[in-house]
Amino acid sequence: MNSTSLEISNLLSNSKLWRMHRPMGLGHKELHHYIEDKLPTWHKHTLGKSYRGKKIFSYSLGSDTGKKVLMWSQMHGNEPFSTYALVLAMEFLQTDHELSRLVRESLNIIAIPMLNPDGSQNFTRRNAQGININRDALRRTSPEAQILAKTFENFAPYYCFNLHDQEIYYAPQGEDRPTAMAFLVPSSDIRKTVTQARMEAMDILGYVARELNDYPLAKYNDSFMPTAFGDYFSSQGAATMLFETGYIIGDQLRRETSLLHALSILLALRHIAQSNGREYINVYEQLPFNQKHAFFDFIMKNVILKNGKQSYRVDLAINRNRLDPDRFVSFDEEYLVFDIGDLTGKQAFRVKDFEGKLILPKEKIFMYAQADWLLPYFD
């Protein structure tokens, strides 16, 4: 990371918001109070209401004649760190810093922090109707999708930032650390045509990736998903970028990676404000793909499973039950055995070798996975 990026990171970490990190994020009221109180430079607008009647707000900043950028966070309610990142970046853009002044003079920004307030309250991926807003870009059954689509149509941005958090279990292909930030320039059609707008988005993300190259970064594959908002906006000609908060081992509240996410947003805005080149496309193209299930929470090696009269030696891979986010119960209750067998070469945040000394009845492995001695590690 160069000295400007380090300086910006340090300034971001001075924000009061950075000390307000909680596993389930900010409440809807708390978030908008914070913005009203601390970010008076941003102009607030009411866009509409969520399915349960919570107001969805946008905030605007910049020059009327500037390049238009639309950013939104937390369309998946259980991805609160994208909102911390967005608001940290918004707060920074009010300052007198050179980057902030450049962005305010050259860009026209609308930000929608917390597009899915009902899902955020319940800590579910989906909205209160049970709809995944990110598969509702065309049919628009959810009021949240209607609001995002209408804002896009009215504002007609050329640049779109789609801000999410990913599961902590990803790693860039060939890396032994989890992905700290993941990116994607979504496709605009089934053939994955590399349009001018996509090239520009790749250049922007390549620039960001080059700046953050001390960290394990990855890109998602760009299979076309017409009902997802990123792909839809891309198909409408916008230079669309996906940003996903990743994970650094030990940073349970993802304070470090939400800071990286905020920095990524700011660097992307700076590049939009000052660039007309294409020199970083290859940096984006060379990013490794993001690998799902590269990590587990825990691997128990060389456990003896007793199955009736037989017993055999296995390894167990155990995750907290965050695999289906809509079945999520709490941060410290549910564990499940994800894989059984020879797990040589698999990675976990914690590995313990039982050397054949722990015998588990096969029918009880789920119970053992919830045993007390597992819990302190995750606290």
Ligand SMILES: [Zn+2]
């Ligand atoms: Zn998401």
